[in-house]
Amino acid sequence: xxxxxxxxxxxxxxxxxxxxxxxxxxxxxxxxxxxxxxxxxxxxxxxxxxxxxxxxxxxxxxxxxxxxxxxxxxxxxxxxxxxxxxxxxxxxxxxxxxxxxxxxxxxxxxxxxxxxxxxxxxxxxxxxxxxxxxxxxxxxxxxxxxxxxxxxxxxxxxxxxxxxxxxxxxxxxxxxxxxxxxxxxxxxxxxxxxxxxxxxxxxxxxxxxxxxxxxxxxxxxxxxxxxxxxxxxxxxxxxxxxxxxxxxxxxxxxxxxxxxxxxxxxxxxxxxxxxxxxxxxxxxxxxxxxxxxxxxxxxxxxxxxxxxxxxxxxxxxxxxxxxxxxxxxxxxxxxxxxxxxxxxxxxxxxxxxxxxxxxxxxxxxxxxxxxxxxxxxxxxxxxxxxxxxxxxxxxxxxxxxxxxxxxxxxxxxxxxxxxxxxxxxxxxxxxxxxxxxxxxxxxxxxxxxxxxxxxxxxxxxxxxxxxxxxxxxxxxxxxxxxxxxxx
Amino acid sequence: xxxxxxxxxxxxxxxxxxxxxxxxxxxxxxxxxxxxxxxxxxxxxxxxxxxxxxxxxxxxxxxxxxxxxxxxxxxxxxxxxxxxxxxxxxxxxxxxxxxxxxxxxxxxxxxxxxxxxxxxxxxxxxxxxxxxxxxxxxxxxxxxxxxxxxxxxxxxxxxxxxxxxxxxxxxxxxxxxxxxxxxxxxxxxxxxxxxxxxxxxxxx
Numbered sequence: 134x135x136x137x138x139x140x141x142x143x144x145x146x147x148x149x150x151x152x153x154x155x156x157x158x159x160x161x162x163x164x165x166x167x168x169x170x171x172x173x174x175x176x177x178x179x180x181x182x183x184x185x186x187x188x189x190x191x192x193x194x195x196x197x198x199x200x201x202x203x204x205x206x207x208x209x210x211x212x213x214x215x216x217x218x219x220x221x222x223x224x225x226x227x228x229x230x231x232x233x234x235x236x237x238x239x240x241x242x243x244x245x246x247x248x249x250x251x252x253x254x255x256x257x258x259x260x261x262x263x264x265x266x267x268x269x270x271x272x273x274x275x276x277x278x279x280x281x282x283x284x285x286x287x288x289x290x291x292x293x294x295x296x297x298x299x300x301x302x303x304x305x306x307x308x309x310x311x312x313x314x315x316x317x318x319x320x321x322x323x324x325x326x327x328x329x330x331x332x333x334x335x336x337x338x339x340x341x342x343x344x345x346x347x348x349x350x351x352x353x354x355x356x357x358x359x360x361x362x363x364x365x366x367x368x369x370x371x372x373x374x375x376x377x378x379x380x381x382x383x384x385x386x387x388x389x390x391x392x393x394x395x396x397x398x399x400x401x402x403x404x405x406x407x408x409x410x411x412x413x414x415x416x417x418x419x420x421x422x423x424x425x426x427x428x429x430x431x432x433x434x435x436x437x438x439x440x441x442x443x444x445x446x447x448x449x450x451x452x453x454x455x456x457x458x459x460x461x462x463x464x465x466x467x468x469x470x471x472x473x474x475x476x477x478x479x480x481x482x483x484x485x486x487x488x489x490x491x492x493x494x495x496x497x498x499x500x501x502x503x504x505x506x507x508x509x510x511x512x513x514x515x516x517x518x519x520x521x522x523x524x525x526x527x528x529x530x531x532x533x534x535x536x537x538x539x540x541x542x543x544x545x546x547x548x549x550x551x552x553x554x555x556x557x558x559x560x561x562x563x564x565x566x567x568x569x570x571x572x573x574x575x576x577x578x579x580x581x582x583x584x585x586x587x588x589x590x591x592x593x594x595x596x597x598x599x600x601x602x603x604x605x606x607x608x609x610x611x612x613x614x615x616x617x618x619x620x
Numbered sequence: 621x622x623x624x625x626x627x628x629x630x631x632x633x634x635x636x637x638x639x640x641x642x643x644x645x646x647x648x649x650x651x652x653x654x655x656x657x658x659x660x661x662x663x664x665x666x667x668x669x670x671x672x673x674x675x676x677x678x679x680x681x682x683x684x685x686x687x688x689x690x691x692x693x694x695x696x697x698x699x700x701x702x703x704x705x706x707x708x709x710x711x712x713x714x715x716x717x718x719x720x721x722x723x724x725x726x727x728x729x730x731x732x733x734x735x736x737x738x739x740x741x742x743x744x745x746x747x748x749x750x751x752x753x754x755x756x757x758x759x760x761x762x763x764x765x766x767x768x769x770x771x772x773x774x775x776x777x778x779x780x781x782x783x784x785x786x787x788x789x790x791x792x793x794x795x796x797x798x799x800x801x802x803x804x805x806x807x808x809x810x811x812x813x814x815x816x817x818x819x820x821x822x823x824x
Contacts, residue, residue, distance in 0.1 A: 136763060136766070139766075139767070143767055146767075146771075150770070150774055153774075154777075157777075157781070201767065202764060202765070202766065202767050202768075203764055205765075205767060205768065206767055241785065243781055243784075243785045246781065247778070247781060247782070247785070250774060250777075250778045250781075253774065254775075257771060265765075265768050266767075266768060266771075269768055269771045269772055269775065270771070272775055273771060273774060273775045273778060276775060276778045276779055276782060277778050277782070279782070280778075280781070280782035280785055280786060283786055284785070286786055295786075
């Protein structure tokens with residue numbers, strides 16, 4: 134193990150940590166006045182970190198050359214792909230946050246720094262090649278996320294969201310740690326590659342227990358049913374920019390981690406985890422679709438929608454093939470675009486006093502008062518439902534294709550049937566937007582940054598997005614093949 | 621000979637201070653005795669050659685945990701008389717638990733003598749003979765586990781930022797200490813010589 138080479142491979146993380154420390158000092162001396170400048174600097178740091186990560190993706194690097202610290206950290210194409218999505222999610226959060234918090238006079242200089250450290254933790258998660266790295270990355274991300282959820286501490290709902298997330302998140306961490314300790318006990322190692330070797334000839338019952346507990350802990354983090362209970366409450370209570378963050382970056386990170394641990398550490402025994410993933414996938418699809426029907430708050434609706442989407446993504450993982458992993462990554466990228474567009478549109482829904490409009494019924498007839506915004510929101514909803522001309526369809530298509538290729542016909546057909554149920558509540562929102570009497574609740578102008586973000590991500594979701602498919606498929610398959618690079 | 625003497629000295633003192641920790645009526649005294657118990661445990665660890673654990677005991681348990689206990693005990697308004705009143709009522713349960721713990725300890729010892737339980741394979745190199753524990757741990761922490769060690773440090777930093785963000789607030793009407801102003805103050809500005817007339821006050 135060459136220390137210099139290792140330090141070189143972890144450059145993105147080093148940049149983010151050092152920048153975080155410097156910006157923290159800036160925050161300490163200049164106070165909350167500097168929060169806008171720090172936000173801009175943080176976005177710059179994320180862009181720089183993405184630029185550092187990019188070569189690994191373009192060169193589709195994998196294997197021993199890119200594993201640092203004796204395999205604890207892997208700077209391969211997969212981690213680079215996931216990191217790009219994570220940094221996009223974090224950067225969008227930072228761009229939309231100041232306008233939201235300024236109205237409560239709650240914008241603080243620590244906000245961008247916490248987001249930056251959360252992004253650091255998520256980068257470590259998706260690069261993990263060792264159970265220790267996994268846990269440290271996960272905790273770094275989670276601790277920052279608990280604080281971000283409670284950031285509007287004068288707001289009861291935000292404080293409640295933070296507390297709920299903290300208590301349930303700690304429970305999940307405990308379960309995960311228990312699984313890690315069992316896995317360590319039965320395999321005698323914490324390294325993913327070595328666990329794969331240790332389990333190459335079957336797993337004992339205790340080893341299976343350890344694996345299931347790890348999957349349960351991660352299932353909580355990706356809010357897959359039946360570990361999804363916290364999601365609607367936290368998404369509703371957390372400040373909307375933070376919800377944007379939760380719906381994108383941590384989800385990418387936890388799903389990436391789940392892919393890594395299933396396909397790398399337990400990759401020799403896919404049948405051991407497949408049934409767990411299939412069960413979680415089906416439950417998430419059904420719970421997400423049925424739970425969303427009765428929701429009147431659009432943030433809660435998006436929470437159920439995210440549970441539903443995680444279910445579809447897990448279908449790709451359940452396939453357990455390279456095509457499945459690649460399909461999952463494509464879906465993940467499209468899902469990030471849909472979530473960002475959706476939440477930016479939700480952030481632009483403000484009444485005359487500048488307060489957020491979150492009740493779906495209040496959006497009645499938005500198409501007549503704010504046609505552009507209504508069209509964008511409708512497009513997000515159609516895309517989430519997977520209606521063909523939009524880009525959301527492509528994600529579902531590749532995932533189902535991978536499942537069918539892996540002989541998971543039953544899973545794919547139940548998924549398709551449930552996506553029809555899901556379409557019902559997405560279309561209900563569109564109906565309210567276009568066919569209900571105008572309520573004129575949504576007023577006021579949106580600032581430029583929101584509009585630009587919304588336009589950019591709407592173009593990605595529109596049929597124009599299909600121009601990206603070739604490019605996206607190449608990147609996703611090079612990232613997925615990094616996971617199947619057996620040492 | 622001197623080893624045996626040191627062992628019995630540390631062991632006796634530790635048992636004694638442990639017992640006093642329990643029986644002491646004043647909770648602050650209890651914590652102080654607990655610290656003495658920790659110190660003696662550290663001494664025992666040094667005797668068996670585990671100097672790193674000894675240092676951890678002193679730094680972590682004495683330096684942080686026990687002092688924290690002391691703060692908590694001194695700052696919380698707990699009515700210890702009331703707590704102690706339940707002693708007799710809970711005595712049978714406590715005794716039962718103590719017996720269970722003792723039996724388990726005994727069974728564990730017997731099983732250990734019959735040969736340990738092998739649940740997994742161990743991997744990794746055995747401790748290098750030439751290095752002391754502290755050197756070996758340090759060599760691993762700062763090379764092989766450097767990345768994780770530093771990342772764990774960042775976790776602590778985030779926890780600290782989080783605690784401050786969630787609890788610190790600017791309160792109005794509080795007279796905070798202004799160190800710069802205090803330091804800039806000169807004796808001749810601070811005192812004023814006055815000669816008030818009889819029956820009249822001074823206006824400051």
